[in-house]
Amino acid sequence: MIPRSIFVQFVHPDSVGSMTGLPGAPRGYFDAVGGMELAAETVQALNRASLLAWADPARVHHFGSQAALLASTSRSSLARSLSEIADIELSADQIYLAATPSSAAVWAMEGFPGITRIAHSPIETLALIDSCQKPGLPLTALSVDGLGHVDMSALADLADTLVVLQAANIEIGTVQNLADINTFELPVLVDATQVIGHAPMPSGWSVLMVNAQSWGGPAGVTVIAANPGSDWAPPTLAPLGWVGDGVNVASVVAAATALETLLPHITEQQALAYDHVEHLRSRLSTEISDVTFAGDPVQRLPHIINCSVLYVSGEALVSELDRRGFAVASGSACIADSDRASHVLVALGAFTGGNLRISLPFGCMRDDVDSLVDAIVTTVSQLRAEAGL
Amino acid sequence: MTPDLWLDERGRRCPIPVIALARAQTQWANEGAAHSRLVGVLADDPAAQYDIPAWCRLKGAEFICEVTPPDAGLGTGYVVRFNSEK
Known part of the structure; x- marks a missing residue:
């Protein structure tokens, strides 16, 4: 059982009894990929954190420090939850936060040393495919079969290649065999959106990115986790775990709370x-x-x-x-x-x-x-x- | 290769061109399906380029090719063959 640090801090003890940890399912709503209604705990965490963490967490003054502390607590929480889900030991400093999946992907790609090529399939999200163009490296197109499984065999002839793919396709649901890539010993950037929160996370990734909406978190938070076994390193200094211009701290607290409260379910x-x-x-x-x-x-x-x-x-x-x-x-x-x-x-x-x-x-x-x-x-x-x- | 029948579905959005093709197949079957029949569909809905070949795979028809419409007008001609087993 992991310590429920965020839960204790942000969810009022009196209301815990009536909460389920599950986001609501409004009647007739069948578009979880498009976002889910926030669970009561998540809404409470979002509201309370908004009152405490509105200042720039990079500032030295105590308002900024307060926001930075909450951001840092959230990274620890996310590290623990993701460790449990992915069966891996992650620490808070291996967790990074971006505002959008595209900014997360482009930033993460820059952190793989010695990469001269990127391989992806045509069924990745358009945001991911677009991000693959950004580093300006040659691209290899991986083919897919009729059920949506990406054919990894083309990777056998490639060296210094970063493989970019979704752990599972968010439109059709097909789960990829990440283990197939490992035989080629190539680094892998995996988008685990719609997997985290819904299914076991397979091993075999170097860097994982996931939209927090995947587990009932609020919009605007993409979590990046670096596998400690990979030689990936953050391409830019990110002492607070921030990618680019940063993320709304209250949303990060809510995202961490949503995952902690969902875990037992x-x-x-x-x-x-x-x-x-x-x-x-x-x-x-x-x-x-x-x-x-x-x-x-x-x-x-x-x-x-x-x-x-x-x-x-x-x-x-x-x-x-x-x-x-x-x-x-x-x-x-x-x-x-x-x-x-x-x-x-x-x-x-x-x-x-x-x-x-x-x-x-x-x-x-x-x-x-x-x-x-x-x-x-x-x-x-x-x-x-x-x-x- | 000249289709035995042209179906002009230009200006009609999905799924109407595919419905027209399905009707032509039903009619061909009702007539006994004694001989293979080559049917051309003229369509300008962009979804037709994916859905006519996909429909053929689902319905046992053979997608032959895309051609320029015989009147050199707008849209694309999709040539499909209903293969007789007799």
Whole structure:
């Protein structure tokens, strides 16, 4: 059992009894990848830390020192929690904090000595792919199979190459075999977003980065952890663990609190979500004709499922589900703000129309899942009837 | 290679071009599917470039190629073959 330092400091003892440590799951919300409602403990930590840690933590005066102390306590907490999850010994000075995944990735890449090439696959997040261009090194494209597994065999011929990849794909849920990379003895920068908080973290990474929203933390905190066994070193001085212009200290306190309070629930939530998604897939495939699934059905994140419903517009599907009180995401091109089909689905050669990206928040119950399936079945038959099918 | 049938779905957004293709396949099956049939779909929705080949893989049709529309107009022609097993 790890010491609950943040928990004690920021969550009022009187209210602890009524708290579960789990972020809430608003009814009908199935877009955990897009963010989760903060747990009561996390909200309290955020509010209290906002009152104490508003000054610049780099300042020498006592207001600044107070903010710096809270930031430092949070790094210790994150180190302990991540050590437990990843089964590794991390200390506070191996934890760094960035405001965005892109700034975290670009900064982390600069810390690998002797790198002359970067290898990544086409199904990484667009932010990660974009970050790989920044150092200006030659790039190697790793191929992916139809289920979204990155083929590591091309790494056999490469030396001094940094491998950049997601531990699991956040759109389709496929979990990569990190151990496959280790045989090549290449450094690996792993984005563990949607893994930390939901699934066991495999070993085999040199530097790990993760958006704190992955475990129910607030937006605007990306945590970087350096594996003590790697020869990575921070590329710029970061005495407070800050990357670039720094991070809101109160958000960091809240992120650390969210992970501490979630820890005792992770294993149970993982098993529940895995079964829920199995149930979702089974019901969708039997109750809807012409539905196709993307991603590995077994070696996957517990809470993510991706399917495409033929002969239905993704935009109509998502809007109609929203009207019925169900929030889901979609990788279809016709969804308002992208106008381009999901680059992940395209790389897999998967069907991009009528796409649904469903990700279960913590605390999701079987009833919630069943009402979502009922709504999808009704909506699909309505939309197909309107199209004369 | 000239398609036996052109379906002009330009100006229509996804999933309409794919629905048209599925209807053509159903009609071909209803007619007995005695001979293979080459069908061209004209579409200008960018999703068609991914979804027509993906639909072919799912529905046992063969995606042949992309061509310039025969009227040299906008959009792309997607040529698909329904293969007869007879």
